[in-house]
Amino acid sequence: MKEYQVKGLTCAHCTQELQDEIQKLEHGSDAILSYNTGKLRVNPNVSMSDVSSVLKSEGAYIDAHAAHAAHEHHHHDHDEEGHAHSHDHSGNSNTKLLLILAAVLFGITILLDGKVPTSAAIIMYLISMAISGYPTFLKGIKNLFRFKFNIDTLMTIALIGAIGIGEWKEATLVALLFGLNELLEGLGMEKARKSMETLLQVAPKEATVISDGVETVVPIASLNIGDIVLVRSGEKIPSDGIVTEGKSSVNEAAITGESLPVEKSVNEPVFGGSINNEGVLRIKIEKAYQDSSLAKILHLVEEAQETKTPTELFINRFSKYYTPAIIVVSILVFLLPPLFFGGEWSKWLYQGLAVLIVGCPCSLILSSPIAIVSGITRNARNGILVKGGVFLEQLGKIDTLAFDKTGTLTKGEPHVEVVKSYDEKTFLEVAYAVEKSSSHPLAKAVMKFLQEKEIVAGDPDDIETVSGRGIQAKVNGQLYYLGNEKSMEHVQIPDEIRQDINTLKEAGLTLVLIANQTDILGMFGIADEIRDESRAVIQSLHEIGIKHTVMLTGDHQKTAEKVAKAVGVTEYFGNLLPEDKVAKVKELVSKGKVAMIGDGINDAPALASADLGIAMGKGTDSAIETADIVLMQDHLGKLPEAILIAKKVNRVIKFNITFSLALKLAALLLTIPGWLTLWIAILSDMGATIFVTLVSLTVLIQKKQ
Template sequence: MDEYKLQGLSCSNCAREMEEEINKLENGEGSRILYNSSKLVLNKGVDMQKVEKILSADGAALVKEHGDEHGHDHSHEHTNSSTMKILLGMSAIIFFSAIYVDSQLDNLVPIIMYLTAAATSGYPTFIKGAKNLLKFKFNIDTLMTIALIGAFSIGEWKEGTLVAILFGVNELLEGMGMEKARKSMEELMKVAPKEAILIEGDKERVVPISSLSAGDLVLVKSGQKIPSDGIVESGKSSVNEAAITGEAMPVEKEKGEKVFGGSINNEGVLKVRISKEYKDSSLAKILHLVEEAQETKTPTEQFINRFARYYTPIIMIVSALVILVPPLLFNGDWGEWFYQGLAVLIVGCPCALILSSPIAIVSGIARNAKNGILVKGGVFLEQLGKIDTVAFDKTGTLTKGHPYVEEMAVYDQENFFRIAGSIEKSSSHPIAKAVMKKISEDSENQAFSEPEEINTISGQGVAAMIEGKSYRVGNEKSLECSVPSEVEQKIQTMKANGYTLVIVSSDTDVLGLFGITDEIREESKEIIQDLYSSGIKQAVMLTGDHDKTAEKVAQQVGLTDYYAGLLPDEKVSKVKELTSKGKVAMVGDGINDAPALATADLGIAMGKGTDSAIETADIVLMQDHLGKLPSAIKIAKRVNNIIKINISLALGLKLIALLLTIPGLLTLWIAILSDMGATILVTLISLTVMIGEKSKVSN
C-alpha cells in the first residue's frame, strides 16, 4: 500500500466521511485516512484523480512522502493555518465596519458588507455544504450552509455573518489543536539518524542509513547519532540513550558493549559494528509502533464515532420539530420559531464531541514515549488507566536479575561441582550462570563430562544421564532420592534465609546445595508505594521460587500478596483468577513471562529495547527498571479523566443550548458559541496532558 502525507486535514468527522467515499472507489477497499498523523494509506490501483477530487471537496490535499533520507517535511498545515487567520482577520474587519455603516445608513451597503464578510470567512463551508445538499448528504457543512441561508433569508444579516466568522474560528482552533498534538509526536520522529560515516578499509564516506547492512563498520564522532543497533568495536565514550529509554543520564560504553541506533555519542570516537539494518533496529521499531499507536481506536472513540453518525440526523429532526410544532400546535410565530430551528441546526455540529478523545490520546502516547514508555495504542493507554491490580514477576523485575551463590552445602566433594557444571555449562538461564560462576571461582580447573542425555523438566530443573547414571539439578520438586535429616534441616535453613535452592542429586543421594540470592532493586519499595498512591489497589508477585524467598521479597518491597512455587501454566491460571476480580496488568521481562503477559488485561514488559519485549507486550518499559511505571499509570488515568470531562463539556454545552429553545432564548451566535466554547475547552484541556512533572528516573 502507498502512504501519502495529507495537508488541510483539520476535521476528524470529515476525515471519516472522506475515508468512506474512498473505500467505495474501485480498488479502494481498506484505504485509511489516519487523522491523528495526517496521512492517507491507499491500495495500489486506486484512481488518484478521483481520490484527489474527494479530498479537495473537503479542503484537503495529498503530497507523496519521499522518505526519511530527504530530510524535509512536505506538510503545509502551517500555510493553510496562516491563510485562514488572514481571511478571518479580513472578515472581522469587514464585519465590524458593516456594523458601523449599519448604524449610520439604511441601504444595501451594510448588507453587501455582511455578505462579503461571511463569504470571506466561510466560503469553504458554503461550497462543501452546497455540494452536500445536492447529494442529500447531511454533515456539519450542510447544516451550517442551511442555517446561514435561512438566517439571511429572514434578514438576520448581522447574526448570520457572526456565525460564519465564529464557525471559521472554531474550525481553525480545531485544526490548530490537533496539529499541536501531531507536532508533539513528530518531535519523536526527528530523533532518527539520517546519515552515517561508513568505514571501508582505510577510507571513510558519508552514506544514508538506509544503505547500511549488518556487519558494516561505522565511525561515530562526538555529538553524532549512532546510525543503528550495533556493538562497539573500538573506542570508549558515554552515550545518551534518551531516545530509546527516556533516561537523561549518559551510559558508559566501551569495546564489546551493545549500543542503540538513535542514541548520541557524547564525547570521544566510537567504531561500531552494525548488527541490524536501521529498519530492524530498536529505534525504528519503536517509532513505527508509536506512529501506528496514534491510529488505534479506543472503545470510547469507537462509541463517540458511532454516536456522532446518529447525532446530526437527530438534531435535524429536533430542528424540524422546533420550527413546526410551536406554530402549528401553540400558535407560535413562524418567523421566531424558524429562527430558533436554524439555531438548533448549528448545535448539531459534532466536532467538539469527536475531538474530545484523539488529542488527549495522542498527547498521552507522545508524553509516555518521551519517557521511554512504549504504549502500542490508544486502547492500551485507556486500559492502563483502568488497572487496579499489578502482578509482577520476581527475577529481573523486582530484583536485579543477576543472581549469585551466597551459600553452599557440599555432601559429595568429588562429584558436586563436576555434575553441576556438566549439566549447567550450556544453559543461558541466570541461575545456571550463577552456578557456573561459583564453580569457576572455587575450582578453576574443574573437568566436566558431556551428558549422554539431557532434558528440561518444567517447574523442576534439568535431568541428565552422565556416564550411565541419572542426575538432577533443580529445586525440591526435582528430588527422587531419600533426603537425610541433616540435609533436610539445611534445606529448610536456606529457605528460611530466603535463598533460591539449586539441589544437585542422583537417584540415591543429594550431592550438595547451592543457596542463590538475587539482590532486590533499590527502587522497588518506593515504586510499589508510588503505585498505591497512583490508584493501584493491589500489587502482587507471581514467582516459581519457593515460599520463603517470595515472602522475603514481598515483605521488603511492600507487596499486597504473593504466590510462590508457580509453574508457567500456574502463573497463567493465577492471572486469570486475578482478572476475574479486577483489571490486571502483568509486568515481566517479555520472554519467560509471555503466556502470563498475554493472559492479563495488559501485558507490560521490561525490555530496554529487546526485540522480544517490544513484540510481546502491550506496553514496553524501555529501561531496565520500574521507575517510570507509576508515571505511565498516572498519565493514563489523567487521559481517561480528561476524555470524560471533554465528553461532558461537549454534550453539556450543547444540552444547555438546546434547553434555551424551550423559552425561545436560543440565538444563532449562542448556538455557535456553545460548539466553539466546547472546542476551545476540549482542545486546551487535552493538551494539558503534555504538561506536568517529569517522571521519576531510577538508575
C-alpha cells in the same frame, strides 16, 4: 497497503465521512484515513484520481511532497518534510489572514451602520461572510444536493436561513466564529501532531562507515549488518550495534526515556538514535536501521495514533444519529410554536436555525483524539511505548497487576546473599581456584563476591565436572568438592552445619557448598537480587489505586515468599510452569482488569492472556512483540507515571464528553423561553471545541523532575 499524507483535514467528523466515502470506491473497502496522523492507507489497486476527487469534496488533498518522500531514501526525508510543513504552515497563515480581513470588514460595517445605505452594509456583510466561510458554503451546498447532513450542511442551512429573515449581522458573526472555530480546531490537532513529530525526528539520517580505513558518509537506509561506523562526539548512533573501539558516555533518552548518560566501552551494546556525548566510538552494526530499537519504537508510535478506542468508536456512532436528530428537533422548534401556540414564524425560524448550529458535533468528536495522541506522545517521551489508544484507555482502568519475578521484580542475576564459613582461608581460596574458569551463573556470582573481598588464588592442579554432583578439583595436591547438598554425600555433616543448611534453604536461597574429603569448609547462599526500585514501585502502584499486585514465578514457594515480602506485593504464587502462569492470569482476569508484566520468552503466553500485556524493553523480542505496552527501560520505575498519564487521559475524555454535551443541552434549553440566538449557538459549540482542545493538550505538560 499504500500510505499517503493528507492535508486539509479540518475536523475528525469530516475525516470519518471521507473515510466512509473512500471505502465505497472499488478496492477501497479496507481504506483507513486517520485524523490524528493525517495519513491515508489504501489498497494499491484503488484509483488515486477517485480518491483525490473524494478528498477534494471536503477541501482536502494528498500532499505530493510527502508522497514523493515516501519513495525516496531516508536522507531525502528531512527536506521533503520541511516542504510539507511550510506548505501546511502557509495554508494556516492564509486562513488567519482571511479571517482577520473578514473580522475588520465586519467591524467597519457595524461602525458604519446607519451612516451608509442598507444595500452597501448588506454587500459588506456578504463580502465578510464569503471571505470567512466560503469553503464551508461550497461544501454545504454540495452536501444539500446529496442529502448529506454534516456540520457544513448545518452551517449552510443556518446561514441561508439567517439571510432569508434579514439577520445579516448575526449571519456574518456566525460565519466568522465558525471560521475561527475550524482554524483553532485544526491548530489543536496540529499541536498534538507536532509534539509527536518532534518525537519522531530523533531518527538519525546518515552514518559514517569505515571501510579499508576510508570514511564514507552514507544514508541510514543503506547500512548493512557488520558495517563498522564511526560516531564522533555529539553525533547520533545510526543503528543498534556493539562498541568495537573507544569509550564514551551515551545519552539513551530517545530509546529509554532516561536522561542520565550511560557509560559504554568495548563489547558493550548501543542503541540507534542514542547520542554519543564525548570521545569517538567505533561501532559494529548488528541490525539494519529498520530492525533497530528506535525504528521499532517510531513505527509503533505512528501506528498507535491510528487505532480507535471504544470511546472514539462510540462517539462516531453517536454522532451519526445525533446530527439527524438535531435536524428533526430544529424543524419541530420552527414548526410547533407557530402552528399550535400562535408563535411568530420568523422568530421560531430563527430559533430553529440556532438549534441547527448547536447540532454541530465537533467538540464531541474532538473530546478523545487529541487527549489520546497527547497521552501516547507523553509516554513515548518517557520511554514507554503504548501500541494504541485502546491500550492507553485500558491502562487507565486496570486494578490488578501481575508480575513475573525473574528479570522484572528481580535483576535476573544471582548474587551471594549469605556466606557460612567453617575454615575461612581455605574455603575462600578453594572457591576462587575452582570457580574462576566456570561460566555458570552461580559461579559468576561467587566470583563477583570473592573479587570484592580481594581473594586471590592459583589455578587448580586438576578439575572435573561430575554430572549432577558438582565439581571435583585438586588444589595444592588436595582433593576438594564444590556443589549442592547432594554432592556432599561422602561427608558426615554435623548437626550445627545441617541446621545452617536448612535455615538457608528455608530462606529461599540456592546453596553452593565446598568440602574436602572429610569436612564441609563453608557454603554460599545465593539469591536472585531484588531490583532497587521494586519495593518503591509496588508502593506507588498501591498509592495510585492499583488494588491488587500479584507475583507469578517458576521458582519454588520459599523463594517466591521471600521476594514477595521484600517487595510488598499483595499475593504471590511459586512453582508455576508457563501454562500455569496463563491459567493464573485467566483466573485473575475473571475477577478484574488485569495487566501482566514480564520480560522472558516464557512470559509471552501470559502477556497475551491478560487484558493488557506489558513487557520490559530489554527483555526478549517475543515478549515485546506480544505486549501491548513496552517499558524501554530495564526497570519498572516509570510504570506508575505511565498509569497516571493513562488515568489522566481517561479523566480528560470523560470531562470533555460531559462538558460538550452539557453546553449543548444548556443551549438547547434556551429555546424553551426563545432566548437562543445564532451567536450564542455558535459560541456554545466553539467554546466547547476550544475548551476540550486546551484541556486535552494539558496531558502533554510534563512537570520537571
